[in-house]
Amino acid sequence: MKDVNTHPTFQALQKIIHDAADVIMDIYQRSDLGIEQKSDDSPVTAADLAAHNVILAGLQSLTPDIPVLSEEGVVAFEERSQWPMLWVVDPLDGTKEFIKRNGEFSINIALVEDGEPILGMVYLPTTTEGYFGVTRPWRGLPVGAVKWQGDEYESINVREPREPIIAMTSRSHGPALPKDLKATLKLTYEQVRELPKGSSIKGCRIAEGIADLHLRRGPTSEWDTAAQQAIIEAAGGMLVTPTGKPFRYNQRETLLNGHFFVSGPEIAPTVIDWYKKD
Numbered sequence: 370m371k372d373v374n375t376h377p378t379f380q381a382l383q384k385i386i387h388d389a390a391d392v393i394m395d396i397y398q399r400s401d402l403g404i405e406q407k408s409d410d411s412p413v414t415a416a417d418l419a420a421h422n423v424i425l426a427g428l429q430s431l432t433p434d435i436p437v438l439s440e441e442g443v444v445a446f447e448e449r450s451q452w453p454m455l456w457v458v459d460p461l462d463g464t465k466e467f468i469k470r471n472g473e474f475s476i477n478i479a480l481v482e483d484g485e486p487i488l489g490m491v492y493l494p495t496t497t498e499g500y501f502g503v504t505r506p507w508r509g510l511p512v513g514a515v516k517w518q519g520d521e522y523e524s525i526n527v528r529e530p531r532e533p534i535i536a537m538t539s540r541s542h543g544p545a546l547p548k549d550l551k552a553t554l555k556l557t558y559e560q561v562r563e564l565p566k567g568s569s570i571k572g573c574r575i576a577e578g579i580a581d582l583h584l585r586r587g588p589t590s591e592w593d594t595a596a597q598q599a600i601i602e603a604a605g606g607m608l609v610t611p612t613g614k615p616f617r618y619n620q621r622e623t624l625l626n627g628h629f630f631v632s633g634p635e636i637a638p639t640v641i642d643w644y645k646k647d
């Protein structure tokens with residue numbers, strides 16, 4: 370992934386995500402975030418919609434032949450089931466954290482080919498950290514994972530588990546790390562710590578080798594996981610079902626994901642065994 374920052378397709382995607390971050394941060398500074406409730410009762414803000422518009426226009430200009438599926442632009446299965454390749458976008462992941470103004474939200478862009486997330490970019494507007502992963506060569510982009518912040522770029526990889534084991538948990542949705550899984554992990558690793566964070570940041574922290582596990586039992590949608598899955602896979606880790614199968618995208622009418630976990634290869638067997646007994 371060295372020198373990926375000079376690749377024109379990387380630069381084009383990075384500009385799209387930076388532009389989306391600019392419109393999000395502009396609204397974040399305002400007293401009125403334009404909050405509304407969606408039909409599923411989850412909140413949406415003016416920033417979700419503004420970022421969606423920026424990303425949609427950017428991707429349509431970069432790849433006119435590749436359609437876009439976004440949290441703020443859902444397409445009927447009848448139509449999208451015909452798409453061999455598509456962008457899967459969450460323009461503002463962690464809307465609840467955005468509303469709480471705790472900074473823990475991200476922008477997620479994934480490219481899916483035949484159900485597999487082959488490229489992912491995640492950007493954290495408040496910290497200006499960006500993550501990029503490619504699992505299958507596309508447009509000459511190399512396979513691998515990289516993190517940037519400002520002008521600094523570094524290749525990233527999942528780490529070998531070390532104590533304290535860091536388990537990322539959702540800040541606003543679902544329970545903490547199950548107690549019996551924590552106890553199981555403690556048989557091998559004496560110290561296990563939980564760290565709550567909003568959005569796909571959780572998977573990115575594992576991809577860059579500063580956390581070890583994220584287990585998600587509540588519902589999420591395909592746009593919440595596609596980009597982080599490409600990044601974690603490119604960094605040598607996995608985002609998988611309780612039996613260890615990678616998620617596939619745009620294959621079903623529902624866009625809701627089942628349970629999943631994110632980890633490196635060493636912890637995964639322990640989690641899969643724990644699920645079997647659960």
Ligand SMILES: Nc1ncnc2c1ncn2[C@@H]1O[C@H](COP(=O)(O)O)[C@@H](OP(=O)(O)O)[C@H]1O
Nearest residue numbers: 461462463464465539541542567568588589590
């Ligand atoms: N009941 C539910 N149904 C579907 N998705 C849900 C959900 N509760 C939470 N989520 C998903 O979890 C995401 C937030 O995860 P986390 O708590 O880890 O930050 C939300 O992203 P959005 O904020 O983009 O809507 C939302 O997509």
Ligand SMILES: [Mg+2]
Nearest residue numbers: 459462463593
């Ligand atoms: Mg989301």
